[in-house]
Amino acid sequence: MKNQLLSLIKEQKDLALPDPGRRRLLQASGLGLAGLAAGGTLLASQPAKAVDTSARIVIVGGGAAGLSVANRLADGLSGARITIIEKREQHIYQPGLTLVATGIWNQRKVLDRNARYMPSGIDWIKGLVSEFDPESNRVVTDSGQVVEYDYLMVTTGLHVDFAAIEGMNTDLIGTQGIGCVYDNNDHATRTWQMIDRFAEEGGVGLFTRPPGGIKCAGAPLKVTMLTEDLMQRRGTRERAQFFYPTAGTGLFSQPDMNDFLKQEFPSRDITVQWNHVLAGIEPEIKRATFATPEGNVRLDYDFIHVVPPMRAPDALANSDLAWQAGSFADDGRWMEVDKHTMRHPRFPNVFGAGDCVGTPIGKTAASVKAQVPVAVENMIQAIQQREMTASYNGYTSCPLITARGRGILVEFDYALDMVPSFPFISPYEEHWVPWVMKDRMLHAAYNAMMRGRV
Amino acid sequence: MAFSIVGILSVLLEVIRPLLPLLIAVVVIDFILLLLALRRGTLVTSGAIRLAVIVGAIAAVITFFLAPALTRSSFANLSGALDYLSLIGGALGVGVLFALLTWPPAALLQRSQKS
Numbered sequence: 001m002k003n004q005l006l007s008l009i010k011e012q013k014d015l016a017l018p019d020p021g022r023r024r025l026l027q028a029s030g031l032g033l034a035g036l037a038a039g040g041t042l043l044a045s046q047p048a049k050a051v052d053t054s055a056r057i058v059i060v061g062g063g064a065a066g067l068s069v070a071n072r073l074a075d076g077l078s079g080a081r082i083t084i085i086e087k088r089e090q091h092i093y094q095p096g097l098t099l100v101a102t103g104i105w106n107q108r109k110v111l112d113r114n115a116r117y118m119p120s121g122i123d124w125i126k127g128l129v130s131e132f133d134p135e136s137n138r139v140v141t142d143s144g145q146v147v148e149y150d151y152l153m154v155t156t157g158l159h160v161d162f163a164a165i166e167g168m169n170t171d172l173i174g175t176q177g178i179g180c181v182y183d184n185n186d187h188a189t190r191t192w193q194m195i196d197r198f199a200e201e202g203g204v205g206l207f208t209r210p211p212g213g214i215k216c217a218g219a220p221l222k223v224t225m226l227t228e229d230l231m232q233r234r235g236t237r238e239r240a241q242f243f244y245p246t247a248g249t250g251l252f253s254q255p256d257m258n259d260f261l262k263q264e265f266p267s268r269d270i271t272v273q274w275n276h277v278l279a280g281i282e283p284e285i286k287r288a289t290f291a292t293p294e295g296n297v298r299l300d301y302d303f304i305h306v307v308p309p310m311r312a313p314d315a316l317a318n319s320d321l322a323w324q325a326g327s328f329a330d331d332g333r334w335m336e337v338d339k340h341t342m343r344h345p346r347f348p349n350v351f352g353a354g355d356c357v358g359t360p361i362g363k364t365a366a367s368v369k370a371q372v373p374v375a376v377e378n379m380i381q382a383i384q385q386r387e388m389t390a391s392y393n394g395y396t397s398c399p400l401i402t403a404r405g406r407g408i409l410v411e412f413d414y415a416l417d418m419v420p421s422f423p424f425i426s427p428y429e430e431h432w433v434p435w436v437m438k439d440r441m442l443h444a445a446y447n448a449m450m451r452g453r454v
Numbered sequence: 455m456a457f458s459i460v461g462i463l464s465v466l467l468e469v470i471r472p473l474l475p476l477l478i479a480v481v482v483i484d485f486i487l488l489l490l491a492l493r494r495g496t497l498v499t500s501g502a503i504r505l506a507v508i509v510g511a512i513a514a515v516i517t518f519f520l521a522p523a524l525t526r527s528s529f530a531n532l533s534g535a536l537d538y539l540s541l542i543g544g545a546l547g548v549g550v551l552f553a554l555l556t557w558p559p560a561a562l563l564q565r566s567q568k569s
Contacts, residue, residue, distance in 0.1 A: 425536060431536055432522070432525075432532045
């Protein structure tokens, strides 16, 4: 029994600390009190006391996940040297882009500054990581700066792969009837110009959905339904034909919502085209090419909502941190993590959260809200050489806006079971309340999340 | 995913953060007026309470009718008990807030009318 215990302790030490020299130093300083808790209850939402450590922690990426991690680590650790690497100073509230692209919000509403959420006492390197070297516990920035770490948190976000669609580039958004809600406020604003014109003039509208994991997978659906709703409101609906060419054979990963949408789209005269992968676009003649099991299909359009496939950023995708085989490698070379602990299985001092990780569902701000406390708590427990106790259950959420003023608050987990935060809000029915939450409350919840408060 | 009480308060703080300086100013002024009314012994007068209740009721009714439009929607979007109870609850909350804010100046107004 004693030998088993010693063996377990040795194994934990070996897992927790990669470098023997630093290991001794950290062992002396890292044996603090109980770690951060996951935020599920009042008492567990913040650490009772910060854990003393001299660990060097690097956070790669300063988006929603990175900033939330930074705040939680800054609160939960004392003496740690925390560095965040993020080039952008501007912060974009991406969950609001569907409302910008459909003319409901002004783009100013989604613009913010990262500095407002950056905790004091951490180093902010304004650069991009161009190389991950987990064997040597270091990353290299695009300016050549080498940053060494004891623990690494990867929150890079993802890459929207416009180049994967032949003939497509971001300059085309806002011209030739092309829109794309993804990536930034400028794209969303230019998309609104195209949707506004389409809603007036009508014609054929193609609303695409690529294969694989994408961030906010509800966005292509919401853009479709909000555009259809806009034309109903303007009294121009009969001028347009709506098509939803999608790469798969379903509309939503959660089965109840999938059933709902499979009834909702036909009832609104939106034709779903299964197994249609957007392969190319010819802007000058407004024609799109779709790869289908029966061969390429060319469709003319007056408006097309282009949703490119998405993948891990190059530096991450090309590193040993990426999944090396399997569906997450084939899909987007996402970062490999244990789907419950958020720790890398081959590099135990590396954790990940947010859009970049390869987990079965997720890539929403709500996923970040659930993943970050788990990843941070487990990292702190690893620093303390304790057993990791926090577990991510796959929670994700989509306020599925079906029309301006109506929506369904859909929350589910890895098992695809509904897990509503507010039991009195039905996850199966359209209501005004989820719309009010989307319009008025969720941005506030997102900001609170970035401050590490929820 | 459950929200803790601290979490809910943090979200509410973020909701009002853009208006925080204005709200703090209003609360401070109201608090000063409250102290003045307490010193003059006119806080709990039927006239002051009646005026506060009337203002609160008017605010609640206006909120009830305007809230859908203020949230870029309409009454046609409301369906079922959840939506209507939320609207009524929100309107009552705004009404109580306005009544509380109106009470101290109403009490001082009563005093000045008497003197």
